[in-house]
Amino acid sequence: MPDAETTTAVSQAIAAGYRSIDTAAIYGNEAGVGRAIAASGVSRSELFVTTKLWNSDQGYDSALTGFDASLAKLGLDSVDLFLIHWPAPENDRYLDTWRALETLYAEGRVRAIGVSNFLPDQLQRILDLGGTVPAVNQVELHPALQQREVQEFNAAHGIITEAWSPLAQGAVLADPVIATIAERVFRTPAQVVLRWHLQQSRVVIPKSVTASRIRENLDLFSFELTDADLTAIDGLERDGRTGPHPATFNG
Ligand SMILES: NC(=O)C1=CN([C@@H]2O[C@H](COP(=O)(O)OP(=O)(O)OC[C@H]3O[C@@H](n4cnc5c(N)ncnc54)[C@H](OP(=O)(O)O)[C@@H]3O)[C@@H](O)[C@H]2O)C=CC1
Numbered sequence: 001m002p003d004a005e006t007t008t009a010v011s012q013a014i015a016a017g018y019r020s021i022d023t024a025a026i027y028g029n030e031a032g033v034g035r036a037i038a039a040s041g042v043s044r045s046e047l048f049v050t051t052k053l054w055n056s057d058q059g060y061d062s063a064l065t066g067f068d069a070s071l072a073k074l075g076l077d078s079v080d081l082f083l084i085h086w087p088a089p090e091n092d093r094y095l096d097t098w099r100a101l102e103t104l105y106a107e108g109r110v111r112a113i114g115v116s117n118f119l120p121d122q123l124q125r126i127l128d129l130g131g132t133v134p135a136v137n138q139v140e141l142h143p144a145l146q147q148r149e150v151q152e153f154n155a156a157h158g159i160i161t162e163a164w165s166p167l168a169q170g171a172v173l174a175d176p177v178i179a180t181i182a183e184r185v186f187r188t189p190a191q192v193v194l195r196w197h198l199q200q201s202r203v204v205i206p207k208s209v210t211a212s213r214i215r216e217n218l219d220l221f222s223f224e225l226t227d228a229d230l231t232a233i234d235g236l237e238r239d240g241r242t243g244p245h246p247a248t249f250n251g
């Protein structure tokens with residue numbers, strides 16, 4: 001989402017009742033998020049702001065510098081969740097980077113630290129450091145790519161699974177299985193997919209710049225899917241990755 005568009009969309013989202021905002025240094029829109037927060041009139045303590053460290057800033061010292069730059073753009077003095085955006089295995093700097101995030105956590109400049117796009121073996125290397133367990137692993141996850149092995153590993157270690165592209169960028173919304181459930185429960189396909197995530201205990205971060213969709217994507221708490229609905233959507237797995245693969249993406 002471009003910076004200029006971000007201020008409007010985040011302002012609409014906060015007004016609609018959203019309290020969680022996901023951004024990243026690489027998106028170039030932290031300043032737009034900051035402007036929306038400053039203008040919102042909502043107290044900072046009610047908001048949950050996540051940002052992410054880009055791959056080129058990995059390493060102990062550069063992660064600390066990257067964090068300072070993000071904070072300055074956001075106009076905040078702390079964030080609620082700070083993530084390593086990708087493992088970037090070729091650079092192999094995520095263990096030093098994790099130590100920097102632990103420093104920020106110890107200093108109280110971040111309320112929680114986590115990772116994004118980490119595979120189980122990459123996460124295991126962080127766990128083997130014996131320090132802070134990542135609070136969150138944010139990964140691509142939607143009906144066409146369910147990442148069951150990653151979800152199981154996260155759960156086994158008390159790590160929350162957060163789904164990026166939770167709607168597969170819209171690609172799953174015309175699926176007949178989802179459309180049929182949506183018709184039956186009098187909701188939209190996007191609401192059905194988001195509800196599927198929530199009923200399976202995942203955090204979701206749907207993106208929209210469209211005011212009506214921003215509201216729609218939050219209106220998830222007055223209906224429920226049945227176990228049969230959840231199973232039917234589970235059946236849509238087709239290894240349908242849309243983004244890069246964490247084993248090979250180095251940014
Ligand atoms: N950690 C990581 O590596 C990554 C993290 N992310 C994070 O995840 C967020 C969401 O992922 P994203 O890739 O944007 O994908 P989403 O699955 O959230 O899909 C966004 C797309 O779906 C459309 N859309 C949203 N709501 C609806 C609706 N109710 N009905 C129909 N269409 C809808 C949007 O259109 P429109 O905006 O025009 O309304 C947009 O085209 C990002 O904003 C980012 O914060 C994303 C990619 C990678």
Ligand SMILES: O=C(O)C(=O)[C@@H](O)[C@H](O)C(=O)CO
Nearest residue numbers: 024026027085086243244251
């Ligand atoms: O959108 C994200 O969060 C991503 O990680 C990537 O799509 C990222 O923006 C990118 O690959 C830029 O080169």
